[in-house]
Amino acid sequence: MSFPKIRDITFNILKTCGISSPPVDLGPILKHFNATVIISGHIEESALLRAKKGWRIKVNRQLREERRSFRIAHEIGHIYWSTPDHHLGDPKLGVKLEKYCSKFASLLLCPHQWFVQDAQEADYDLFALKKVYTNVSHEVLAFRLSHLTSMVVTIYDNGKLYRRFSSPGQGHPSQRQKPEQEVYEAVDLYGDYRELKGEINWNGIERTVQVRGYPVFSGNYRRVILLTKPVVSVTLDESEFEEDMPYPFPEY
Numbered sequence: 385m386s387f388p389k390i391r392d393i394t395f396n397i398l399k400t401c402g403i404s405s406p407p408v409d410l411g412p413i414l415k416h417f418n419a420t421v422i423i424s425g426h427i428e429e430s431a432l433l434r435a436k437k438g439w440r441i442k443v444n445r446q447l448r449e450e451r452r453s454f455r456i457a458h459e460i461g462h463i464y465w466s467t468p469d470h471h472l473g474d475p476k477l478g479v480k481l482e483k484y485c486s487k488f489a490s491l492l493l494c495p496h497q498w499f500v501q502d503a504q505e506a507d508y509d510l511f512a513l514k515k516v517y518t519n520v521s522h523e524v525l526a527f528r529l530s531h532l533t534s535m536v537v538t539i540y541d542n543g544k545l546y547r548r549f550s551s552p553g554q555g556h557p558s559q560r561q562k563p564e565q566e567v568y569e570a571v572d573l574y575g576d577y578r579e580l581k582g583e584i585n586w587n588g589i590e591r592t593v594q595v596r597g598y599p600v601f602s603g604n605y606r607r608v609i610l611l612t613k614p615v616v617s618v619t620l621d622e623s624e625f626e627e628d629m630p631y632p633f634p635e636y
């Protein structure tokens with residue numbers, strides 16, 4: 385089940401439920417699928433249960449709002465594919481279902497058809513997009529941005545590298561480069577947005593890039609997200625998206 389296929393599935397669900405702008409309200413979608421949400425303390429993250437009429441989705445009350453929305457949307461994916469007609473003859477559905485449901489969740493909460501336009505209007509700025517897609521995490525938004533324009537995404541949690549990846553098919557220097565280091569240190573120290581232009585060696589080519597650094601701090605938790613984007617942007621080959629996601633899908 386490719387990315388474009390799932391984005392059509394989720395977009396049709398939104399249309400059926402009369403949802404036309406972000407943030408996506410899961411209420412009408414839950415109603416459409418005959419599902420109710422139960423907030424529980426006795427569950428790791430989320431679970432899907434059959435009810436007399438329809439479904440019950442249990443979610444842990446300690447999850448952050450974005451995480452909770454993502455888990456609920458993921459479980460809605462399981463409900464959707466519990467109908468054999470929705471399998472579209474995909475032989476991998478069984479083994480890939482968890483990944484599919486996470487793609488489903490990402491695309492349901494952040495529909496590609498809206499995001500492609502909103503991201504461009506926001507000049508690919510993470511904070512501007514987060515103000516609109518309030519129930520989608522910064523991490524998922526960064527991941528999705530990397531599908532729209534060529535960039536490297538680097539995420540640090542409490543001073544440690546958590547993940548570094550680039551747009552599909554683009555490749556990237558495995559080590560952080562000087563301008564990235566500088567932006568990271570300033571954001572981590574001052575806790576505010578920073579940006580810098582600089583040169584990095586990207587696949588053997590010296591490229592001028594813009595590095596944007598976003599603090600996503602919460603209490604003592606310090607997450608920093610860097611978006612490294614070539615100043616002369618590179619067009620992405622959408623056919624790459626047919627492939628499965630190259631990284632474990634973010635769920636935060």
Ligand SMILES: [Zn+2]
Nearest residue numbers: 458462482485
């Ligand atoms: Zn699942």
